Amino acid sequence: MPSVTPPRPILTATLIGVVAQFLFTLNIARPSILVFDETHYVPAARRLLALSGPANIEHPLLGKSLIAAGMALFGNNALGWRLPSALASTAVVLGVFWILWVLFHDRRTAIIGAVLTMLNITVFIQGRIGMLDGFMAAFLVLAVLALLRSAYAPPDRVWRRWILGSVLLGLAVGVKWAAAPYVAWAALGFVAVRWRDRAARHHWAGMATLPALATLGAVSIATYLLTFAPAFFYAAEPMTLAGLIPFQKSMYLQQTEILPPHPYQSSWWSWPLMIRPIWYLYERADDAQRGILLLGNPAILWGGLLAVAWCAWAGIMQRAWILLGIAGLWTVSLLIWAIIPKSLGFFYYYYPSIIWLSLALAVAGHHWRDRALHWETAYLAVVALLFVYFYPIISATALPGPAAFRFWMWFPTWP
Known part of the structure; x- marks a missing residue:
């Protein structure tokens, strides 16, 4: 990082946020029917909004609370239950922008990362559906940002940013338990950097190691438990303090239940190759044939694997903790699915990765x-062209007919 910190590009970030929000919100209420797992989460959010009683107890409450908040503000309709997800995807884009700014203080690098995120088809789709994964991802990205800012903060600001990062991790777990391993990853990353800096404390100035770890754990757990607050006000089967911990066991049993095979299921190792995308929608809706295919932008999904491999290799050769951290973040985010005891896996689990x-x-x-001049511009052009190419089947645009999907099916394993 440069010795003299340049001014923060707030105007640039604001413009990117406006463009991202417009892109994610355009025709967001199309189709007007429930799509894919909205059939689980929207009814649960309605019950939560009415505080009538528990529903969809497989997952914690926060994601459904956010969907309910959208319906309370914008109506019990597609706009209401999807707009919070669009805001979450915009937060992801801006989070990536500021993470890169904190790491490099380079405007071009931050812009490129944000644009890649915005045109990453999965981020677009998850920002236009009332599901939980978009909220979890947003809290995770913002948590990484807060913890990084804590690492570089002056002593009087270290703790507040570390606590903010811990809160955000707790909120991510309050959406889906799949975020829990990131708390452990944050702790391990903190210890690794502390060990590397053992001769001179270059990061988290003035913060002792053991209190920091204790705070990370205590704050994230307390935040997670607080996300259950609405359940204490249910008209039927209200939560109690005595029942809060046993309820976690009920959730665990729900999540580890052996389920029958599903046509869209796939194994975790296949997700980086995008072998089995998922049709969130392919039917006649709102007087037209429409489709929403969950897939990633191929240039990002496959090209990103080369970038991760390079970050890992260069990080080892150069002993660069930033490169190793980014490669490790992707690697851990995938490998946790090899450990989590889920009977079925789906491509959308790969979203944070x-x-x-x-x-x-x-x-x-x-x-x-410096060694590959203009390659970034050409690569961004390819990414943008692929986004436009797939746009009709990621935005529920009216299609010519039931067989129109064949135009976008590159491989036999694509549905």
């Missing part, structure tokens, strides 16, 4: 810029 691919690509571009 896809976000880290954009980080890896931007970082690789930052380091190779």
Whole structure:
């Protein structure tokens, strides 16, 4: 990082946020019917809004609370239950922008990372559906940002940013338990950097190691438990303090239940290759044939694997903790699914990993810029063209007919 910190590009970030929000919100209420897992989460959010009683107890409450808040503000309709997800995706884009700014203080690198994230088809789709994964991803990205800012903060601001990061991790777990391993990853990353800096404390100035770890755990757990507050006000089967911990066991049993095979299921190792995308929608809706295919932008999904491999190799060779951290973030985000005891896996579980691919690509571009002049511009053009190419089947645009999907099916394993 440069010795003299340049002014923060707030105007640039604001413009990116406006463009992202417009892109994610345009025709967001199309189709007007429930799509894919909205059939689970929207009814649960309605019950939560009415405080009538528990529903969809497999997952914590926060994501459904956010969907309910959208319906309370904008109506019990597609706009109401999807707009919070659009805001979450915009937060992801801006989070990536500021993470890269904190790491490199380079406007171009931050812009490229944000644009890659915005045009990453998965981020677009998850920002236009009332599901939980978009909220979890937003809190995770913002948590990474807060913890990084804590690492570089002056002593009088270290603790407040560390606590903010811990709160955000707790909120991510309050959406889905799949975020819990990131708390452990944050702790391990903190200890690794502390060990590397053992001769001189370059990061988290003035913060002792054991109190920091204790705070991370205590604050994230307390925040997670507080997300259950609405359940204490249910008209039927209200939560109690005595029942809060046993309820976690009920959730665990729900999540580890053996389920029958599903046509869209896939194994975790296949997600980076995008072998089995998922049709969130393919039917006649709102007087037209429409489709929403959950897939990633191929240039990002596959090109990002090369960027992660380069970050890992260069990080080892150069002993660069930033490169190793980004490669490790993607690797851990995928490998946790090899450990989590879920009977079925789906491509959308890969969503956080896809976000880290954009980080890896931007970082690789930052380091190779002098040796591969203009490659970033050409690569962004390819990414943008692929986004436009797939747009009709990721935005529920009216299609010519039931067989129209064949135009976009590149491989036999694509549905």
